[in-house]
Amino acid sequence: MPRREAPRGGADERPSPWGLPVRRVEEHPEHPADRASWPAILAPVRQVLDEGLDLGPATVLVGENGSGKSTLVEALARAFGLPPEGGTTNTAHWADDAARDASPLHGSLRLVRGAGASRWGYFLRAETMHATFGALLEQVQGSPDRLTVSHGESYLSVLEDHFDDSGLYLLDEPESALSFTSQLALVGVLAAQVATGRAQVVVATHSPLVAALPGARLLEVSEDGLVERAWEDLDVVGHWRAFLDAPERYLRHVRPS
Numbered sequence: 436m437p438r439r440e441a442p443r444g445g446a447d448e449r450p451s452p453w454g455l456p457v458r459r460v461e462e463h464p465e466h467p468a469d470r471a472s473w474p475a476i477l478a479p480v481r482q483v484l485d486e487g488l489d490l491g492p493a494t495v496l497v498g499e500n501g502s503g504k505s506t507l508v509e510a511l512a513r514a515f516g517l518p519p520e521g522g523t524t525n526t527a528h529w530a531d532d533a534a535r536d537a538s539p540l541h542g543s544l545r546l547v548r549g550a551g552a553s554r555w556g557y558f559l560r561a562e563t564m565h566a567t568f569g570a571l572l573e574q575v576q577g578s579p580d581r582l583t584v585s586h587g588e589s590y591l592s593v594l595e596d597h598f599d600d601s602g603l604y605l606l607d608e609p610e611s612a613l614s615f616t617s618q619l620a621l622v623g624v625l626a627a628q629v630a631t632g633r634a635q636v637v638v639a640t641h642s643p644l645v646a647a648l649p650g651a652r653l654l655e656v657s658e659d660g661l662v663e664r665a666w667e668d669l670d671v672v673g674h675w676r677a678f679l680d681a682p683e684r685y686l687r688h689v690r691p692s
Contacts, residue, residue: 454549456556456603456635460511461487461545468543474510477503480540482660493629496639497646497669498656504639505560505607506538507656511637512558512605513541521560553633555602561611591620601633610642618644626650643672 462468462484468475475481480503482488496504509519516524548554591613604625610618626649628634639656640646646653647666654661655669666672678685 454552455490455492456548456552456554457490457511457515457546458549459487459489459547460514461547463543463545466543468540474503474506474538474540475543477506478658478660479503479656480506483507484543488661490635490637491652492632492634493625493636493648493651494638495646495648495651495653496637496656496661497641497653497664497671498639499641502656502658504656506540508605508607508637508639509558509560510538510540510544511546512556514544514546515556515603515605516554517556517558517605521558523558524554524556553601553603556605557602558605558607559609560607561609591617591624601631602635604628604634604636606636606638606640608639608641610640610645615644618642621645622648641671643669643675646671 460483468480468484470476470481470484475484479498496507498504513519606625609621613621622645625636625638629636629648629650636648636651638645638648638651643666646669653664653666653669655664657670
């Protein structure tokens with residue numbers, strides 16, 4: 436098997452006077468993970484534990500279901516002090532119930548923070564997003580009732596409200612609620628945040644569109660671990676290109692139940 440690689444640095448690693456909220460993720464020397472237990476048995480997780488992972492202003496993890504990308508993002512969120520079901524550093528008290536079902540990986544991670552970096556963070560995950568929005572709305576007086584509009588509309592509205600300051604922004608499969616056009620809008624919001632030099636973004640996604648975030652470092656997550664790729668070399672990009680070129684080659688294998 437070829438050596439797994441996740442080189443240090445990013446494609447657009449501009450220095451910031453505020454410093455990055457998380458410069459590096461590594462195993463905590465006093466709380467090592469059990470390599471024989473989940474999720475340390477996953478190759479990408481084991482690689483982070485063994486080698487550490489340096490983060491730039493924008494990092495995108497791309498991989499199949501079960502590859503470990505969401506596990507890594509959730510663990511980073513919890514190690515940063517964010518609730519496992521999503522929210523901000525000011526809403527960690529929501530996490531009591533969800534914490535029982537979350538991965539224990541965060542307890543074995545140590546985050547190396549940038550000097551003077553913001554300690555504010557925001558974690559958004561698709562599967563609990565609607566409930567998270569309800570809690571956020573209670574904090575914002577005069578906000579429109581986003582629960583009465585479409586899933587995608589409310590998603591983008593919350594992002595526009597909260598992605599306006601320095602800090603760490605973590606998104607787990609944000610494309611699940613969004614159309615093609617809305618995904619473009621999301622990428623625009625993320626790119627604008629990174630361009631300020633005050634925000635850091637980490638995204639786990641299946642979407643080739645989201646993976647095209649300008650300046651992001653792309654890490655393909657698989658049974659081989661974490662490997663840095665160019666966008667055009669990602670498996671998901673190749674699959675979508677082949678499907679759009681000749682969908683019948685794929686659909687002929689689909690049988691009605």
